[in-house]
Amino acid sequence: MRPEKHNSRRAISPPKSTPQLPSATTHPNVDAIQRVDRGSELGWRAQLAVPLAALVALAIHLLFSKRAPAVETHSYTLFFYEILGVSAVLSIAQGFWMPLRSWMRHMFPILTAAILLLGLWDIVTFGFQLLPMPYFPGPAAVLRSLINDRVLLLDSTWHSLALLLSGYTVGVLVGLISGVCIGWSTPVRYWGMPLLKVVGPIPATAWIPLAMVVSPSAIVSAAGLIALAVWFPVTMLTASGISNTRASYLDVARTLGAGRAYLIFRVAIPAAVPSIFIGLFMGLGASFLTLVVAESVGVKSGLGWYVSWAQGWAEYGKVYAALIIMAAFFSTIMTLLFKVRDRVLVWQKGVIKW
Amino acid sequence: MVALAETEASSLGIREIRKSFPLPDDPLLRRPVLDGISFSLAAGELVSLIGPSGCGKSTLLRLIAGLESPDSGELLIGSEKITQPGAERGLVFQDPNLFPWLTVRRNIQAGLVASGVLREKHHEVDDFMRLVGLETFADAYPHHLSGGMAQRVALARALINHPKVLLLDEPLGALDAFTRMRMQDEVLRLWRARGTTMLLVTHDIDEAIYMSDRIMIMSPRPGRIERIISVALDRPRQRSSPDFLRLRGDILEFVHFAGNAPMENKS
Known part of the structure; x- marks a missing residue:
């Protein structure tokens, strides 16, 4: 009896209840389907x-x-x-x-x-x-320079790559070691931190006059300057990551019987990896800058050298050609580092975005 | 004889422990946190520690874990003095504190890696994952886990070194009521299966009565043990049985009385 009554009541006052129900349930679905359709429809x-x-x-x-x-x-x-x-x-x-x-x-x-x-x-x-x-040459002139000078441009890119990688690798290795030491050990932090804070902010390129005198060859001094430029941010961010390791992670590890090696290499360093990657990216940016400046001042090869050489002959088509190569070259390396980070920090997926 | 030696080795003795911390604004002054704590746990016993916040429960647990050292007094496990953290005393916090960079399996085997026995005891990792029912999540990362699952991983991680004593610092405090009750049974099951001596810090009087052989009630500033109550209820316990409720009423009354000491003078 009762259900019938309900039905009849619904029939009497349809405008309020019946149209609302289907719209509330079906509309989102229709919307979703339409959205998918819009995405694949031929425009x-x-x-x-x-x-x-x-x-x-x-x-x-x-x-x-x-x-x-x-x-x-x-x-x-x-x-x-x-x-x-x-x-x-x-x-x-x-x-x-x-x-x-x-x-x-x-x-x-x-x-x-x-x-x-x-x-x-x-x-x-x-x-x-x-x-x-x-x-300001036209695009045709730049393309012509790009094609005509391709051998020299390729050679310059290769030299830049070799110099950049050697300097960056050394800077990262030294930076990681000094960063872990400063971040972990209180005495090392006491002596190391003031040095880092005073010497670190000096742009690496400001050392060029000294580097020219001290080092045996321009290439070595350029690699050293790039390493210096990378070392500072990597050290700073590694040290901060290590010293900000959550104390409870270290406590847990200790109650699991961990010794110092485990605490440093299996707790503090993994916990610092997100921070370390920020340092690696900052270091990469600094290394590009230092590379180009060092090449245009002392080193007789590479893209930076090519730009200043082309500028000397007023061949601006070549300057822009080299800039295009640089853009492709640097952004490729940056992308590679992003890929490495995504692989290493897979455990963070969905936790942070930057 | 061997069995006897083993059981003695996993008993816990706390004698006249005092601990104070420097005040934040005046490091020369020290505030006493624990004032002459003494008790002992028989091997295989499950004892709860309840009391208002700030009464030094967590500090006491950290002392037993060896993460802090007392100003005076003696902490013994079996007949050995506790001087530093060690794998024979496991600790589980309210926050599971899983290493987020390790998968569930690697979190659980962390204790074996830390003690350098992973190669010999590798097969046990699977046993412990089964024990806490997480074998299908072996390769998941902690941020994928729910609170209850994460805490189960933390329990397995703490148990894998076969600790003689397991210290639990409000391990279920952050879970919702349903998950908490399920996890209480889970902990009891682990306790029965492994015979581990357990010391459980909790805010939850029901949890203390439901789980423990004895309940120690602490009072704050400075922390003292006011009373030790034996829970003589048969297991598994019924949360709504008359005996359970009567005990609950007694403890509530006592805690109220102990927590408001100044009121006592007035009345």
């Missing part, structure tokens, strides 16, 4: 924006390149035909390949903007020469 913007931008930039370039010798613009024109071809292929492939579609959906605004920016650069420099020459 004409994502398909056409990049090829169109490439077309515009190419048209701009072709328009201006008529008045310049073909040698100067040939490779850039070719480069843009390639971009146009690739973007056309991408836009067609989106129709068939799901992963590419969602990737393009995410990337097309920034790709489009980058290509249009190349076009704008072309207009401002090569086209109307609004910026003083020879300091």
